[in-house]
Amino acid sequence: MIVGSVVLLALLAYVFPVKTGEDPQIVESSMIAKAPHPLIGKYCMGCHDSVEKTAGVAFDQMSLSNPDRNGEMWEAAVRRLTSGMMPPAGSARPTERENMEMIRAITTRLDAANPAPAPTVLRRLTRTEYGNVIRDMLGIHVDATTLLPPDPAVKGFDNIGEVLTTSPALVQGxxxxxxxxxxxxxxxxxxxxxxxxxxxxxxxxxxxYIEGLPLGTRGGKRTMVLFPVEGDYMFEVRLGAGSTLFQKFGGGKLPKVDLTVAGKAFPVDKDGKAWVHVRAGEYPVTTALRDNDLGPGVDDIYSTYNIRGAIVDFAVQGPFRAKSGGRTVSRDRIFTCYPRKPYEERTCARTIVARLASQAFRRPIAEQAPEMDLLMRYYDLGRKTGNFESGVQRALAYILVDPRFLYKVEQEPRGIAPGIIYAVNPVELASRLAFFLWSSAPDDQLMASAISGKLTQPAELERQVRRMIADRRADALADNFAQQWFRLKELDSAERESKDFDDNLRYAMGQETKLLFQSVMRGDRPVTELLNADYTYVNERLARHYGMPGIKGDYFRRVALPADSPRRGLLGQASILTVTAVANRTSPVIRGAWVLDNILGVPPSPPPPGVEVNLDAAGKTPTTLRERLAIHRKSAVCATCHNMMDPIGLSMENFDQVGKWRTLDGKLPIDATGSLVDGTQLNGIADLRSALLRRSDAFTATATSKLMTYALGRPVTYREMPAIRQVLNDASRQNNRFVSLVLGIVKSQPFQTRTKPGPIAGVGPVRSTQAEPPKSEKKRKAA
Structure with a gap:
């Protein structure tokens, strides 16, 4: 027996010889000597040196004395250390003190390098911004989705300038x-x-019954409809297949259509049509159903299959026998003067056109400015073929296709050399601020502050920011920024194989998350409240989905959540849980990746080419998702990312594919246990939430980076990270309240300046083009 063991050991030594000089302590000392920092050599270079070069990172080929050369890699290292996602599971891990020392060592050198902000490309209005500007400028609501093609998204946002190209189809649009x-x-x-x-x-x-519709009705919709002129309009309401099925199988009559225009009811004939004379203006139109008498039990039998009828759509056709004139919001905004004599027409028209152009181009244009000559030529063309109003209409049509309206034009000062950083002028700063907070153009008050030069003063800038966030137009931060950050737009097209899922619930899911974000924004609450809010917003439909008793009605109200509620914060909301699932089941991988990207700021890499990503593709399908994922992680190629994603997603398994709480997956009990990369043990959503709150610095940094990306209209790179860390440092004194983050961004160098692109772009002095340079720039010069 002993002889056999000796032979086996000798054989193993022959096959796997021990290399001279590979004593672990000697290897570690060698790595430390080659590392840019001793702790990086101790904990990181086992995988990230010039030999292994895992993920393309070799720290022994990187230098902290010139971090600008590998800025993106250094910033990626900071994000992973901050989030606790590195070193990987099973490797020696630094203590919390050592981890902070590494982060401090890297960020101190990165911030000292002070790279110039990335050059800004010319950006056009997004489809959303276009519609908002029209609303605020002319007072009419247009559905830009029916007028213009969709905008591509980069880094989760559709306002990134580098991909907002212009095509022939867009020009025609x-x-x-x-x-x-x-x-x-x-x-x-x-x-x-x-x-x-x-x-x-x-x-x-x-x-x-749906809130806001006439009492005694069910289903339907309330819509604001613009009637540009007074005249007759034909309404046509189309019912769905449910009505036909009800007539065929229920033995009853078709439900009546309830139609109201501006609060007044109008009869609808058997073909679903109604003629209505409407004065010019924008009015609410409601369409709903009102049942005839039904036989006993019919309601209970057929409502499950929704065969009592449904409104598919309604159409408005017109105007017929139109009348000119009339008073509307848009006409009041356009015709601020009106000529009484023919000789007054052109003077009044010039006043109107100059004001409309100033609003559209987002800068003051004098009535006698040379650029007015072209605009007035379009007025003259319209006047020749019609009347005074026709001329104004033709000039307005040209203004709305002028590049100065469609693009966010910023003037470059003369004589600026490549690489020079220069401050945008106050009017351009106002435009940046308005599109950031409102997704629209500056209003008169903001523009007046900019023209006077006061907007560049820190106190005035803060006053304007707080005013703008309190304004209803700041709902755009929830409707546009938060929806894209949290991927809520995917909710609109989500299809789920669940009897609990319908469009009423779909709407309620999205509304809950938007109301939570608005509460944090308008209440100037700490952004970490998004992770652990002890309240939420529900209506009856969503409350029923969550199992909350006593909630009646379709309107949303704030409800308190107990400490042990699984619904606290974003990760307990059905909107997030639905967009991170697939049609017929949950997806721990998608949910884990969502948390890594949107909460911790460390998005996983896409799967390598050739890797099978279908968990059901194996010949012998395991019983549970957990078992399928365990098989997937046996591949070393897959394990690196899945060891980070899977435990997070599995801890959320008590929520099904539409966010409903469950304790069983089919007939099997839910197993929501796991272990994070740093060894933190998880058993369900409460443990995950607690673990993320302990890493709240990572979430705050992620939120700030997302806000900065959205505000600048370009992806954040290592060049903007020193400014972001300054924002975080200043906001930490205010408990990371939402407005403190916004103020930090709008006062930052990337937001208030531009860098002229060129081959020698880099650190350079800021050349002022406004009355006073940004405060941050004054400090930099003083230093």
Missing amino acids: YLNAGMKISQLAVGDPNLTSSRRVFTLPHKLNNDR
Whole structure:
């Protein structure tokens, strides 16, 4: 036996010889000597040296004395150390003190390098911004999704300038939109009759009353509809297949259609049509169902299958027999003067056109400025073929297709050399601020502050920011920024194989998350409240989904959550849980990746080419998702990312694919246990939430980076990270309240300056183009 063991040991020594000089202590000393920092050599270079070069990172080939050369790699290292996602599971890990020392050593050198902000490309308006500017400028609501093609998204946001290109189709869309909007705004009596269709969600539950619609109705929708001129309009309401099925199988009559325009009810004939004379203006239109008498039990039998009828859409066609004139919000905003004599027309028109151009181009334009000559030529063309209003309408149509309207133009000072950083002027700063907070153009108050030069003063800038966040237009931060950050736009197209999922619930899910974000924003609450809020917002439909008793009605109200509620914060909300699932089941991988990207700021790499990502593709499918993921992690290629994602996603398994709480997956009990990379043990959503709160610095940094990306309209790089760390440092004194983060961003160098692109772009002096340079720049010069 002993002889056999000796032979085996000798054989192993022959096959796997011990290399001279590979004593672990000697190897570690060698790594430390080659490392840019001793702790990096001790904990990181086992995988990240010039031999292993895992993920393409070799710290022995990188230097902290010149971090600008490998800025992105150093910033990635900081994010992973801050989030606790490195070193990987099973490796020696630094103590908390050592971890902070590494982060401090790297960031101190990165910040001292002070790289110039990345150059800003010319950006056009997004589809959302276009619609908002039209709303605020002319007072009419247009559905930009029907006028313009969708915008591509980068880093989760659709306002990134580098991909907002212009195509022939987009140019044609702008031309058509400009002509149509100008006619609607002016109220052109020669407006061609058109048909506008308003579609209702195809999974809307029409069995219940919906808040805001007439009492005694069920289902339906309330829509604001613009009637550009006074005249007759034909309404046509189309019912869905449910009505036919009810007539065939239920033995009853079709439900009545309830139609109201501006609060007044109008009868609808058997074909679903109604003629209504409407004065010019924008009014609420409601369409809903009102049942005839039903036989006993019919409601209970057929409502499950939604065969009592459903409104698919309604159309408005007109105007017919249109009348000119009339008073609307848009006409009041356009015709601030009106000529009484023919000789007054051109003077009044010049006043109107100059004001509209100033609003559209987002900078003051004097009535006698040379650039007015071209705009007035379009007025003259319209006047020749019509009247005074026709001329104004033609000039407005041109303004709405002018590049100065469609693009966020910023003037470059003369004589600026490549690489020089220069401050944007106050008017351009106002435009940046308005599109950041409102996704729209500056209002009169903000523009007046900019023209006077006061906006560059820190106290005035803060006053304007607080005013703007309190304004309803700041809902754009929830509707636009937060929706894209949390991927809520995917909720609109999500299809889930669940009897609990319908469009009423879909709407309620998204509304809950937006209301939570608005509460943190308008209440100036710490951003970490998004992770652990002890309250939420629900209506009856969502409360029923969550199992919350006593909530009646379709309106949303704030409800308190107990300390042990699984619904506290974003990770307990059905919107997030639904967009991170797939049609027929949950997805721990997607949920884990969502948390890594949007909470911790360390998005996992996409799977390498050739790797099988279908968990059901194996010949013998295991019983549970957990078992399938365990098999997937046996591949070393997959394990690196899945060891980070899977435990996070599995801890959320008590929520099904539409965010409903469960204790069983089929007939098997849910196992929500796991272990994070840093060894933190998880058993369900409460443990995950606690673990993330202990890493709240990572979440605050992620939130700030997302805000900065959205505010700048370009992806944040290592060049902007020193400014972001300054924002975080200043905001930490205010408990990381939302407004303190926003103020830090709008006062930062990347937000207030531009860098002229060129081959020698880098650190350089800021050249002022405004009355006073940013405060941060004064400090930098003083230093």
